[in-house]
Amino acid sequence: MHHPEPSHPAANEARRPTLHLVCGKIASGKSTLAKRLAEQPNTVLLTEDQLLSCLFPGEIQALADYVRCSDRLKQALGGHIVALLRAGLSVVLDFPANTQRQRAWLRSLFEQAGAGHALHFLDLPDEICKARLRVRNADGSHPFATSDAEFEAITRHFLPPAPEEGFELQRLTADPG
Numbered sequence: 001m002h003h004p005e006p007s008h009p010a011a012n013e014a015r016r017p018t019l020h021l022v023c024g025k026i027a028s029g030k031s032t033l034a035k036r037l038a039e040q041p042n043t044v045l046l047t048e049d050q051l052l053s054c055l056f057p058g059e060i061q062a063l064a065d066y067v068r069c070s071d072r073l074k075q076a077l078g079g080h081i082v083a084l085l086r087a088g089l090s091v092v093l094d095f096p097a098n099t100q101r102q103r104a105w106l107r108s109l110f111e112q113a114g115a116g117h118a119l120h121f122l123d124l125p126d127e128i129c130k131a132r133l134r135v136r137n138a139d140g141s142h143p144f145a146t147s148d149a150e151f152e153a154i155t156r157h158f159l160p161p162a163p164e165e166g167f168e169l170q171r172l173t174a175d176p177g
Contacts, residue, residue, distance in 0.1 A: 023097040024122030027132035034094035047094040085113035119167040
């Protein structure tokens with residue numbers, strides 16, 4: 001009787017569904033990186049800004065509006081993301097992993113699913129992000145325009161991932177695209 005060879009641990013790990021998370025300030029390249037990550041086979045991309053603009057058109061005028069709408073979206077999608085991972089698909093979440101609260105929600109997803117994860121941290125200076133933001137605002141390529149003042153207000157809430165949070169961290173200090 002022929003018994004299949006045990007598979008190599010690295011091969012199993014390569015097939016293990018992964019939840020890809022992105023962390024970085026506004027206009028650091030999170031969406032560009034997310035699109036690139038989603039080009040892998042058996043991988044699904046979910047983009048928060050696109051979903052928010054479709055579900056809550058005209059409702060997001062201030063940071064408090066974003067938090068309210070984002071929380072509703074996360075509540076609706078959480079179980080679906082876990083189901084995708086459990087079904088063997090990898091998921092790229094173009095949702096900011098920019099605060100400990102956001103990262104705790106993201107951790108709950110891959111832990112519930114028993115999936116792997118990677119936290120991609122785009123660590124770019126404010127000056128580069130603001131320059132990109134101005135270009136993005138001018139060309140209308142993003143569903144939301146953000147002023148320099150809004151960038152500053154939102155960036156005050158940004159907290160880079162700390163080693164004690166225990167994420168599989170991939171730090172990028174240059175343009176992902």
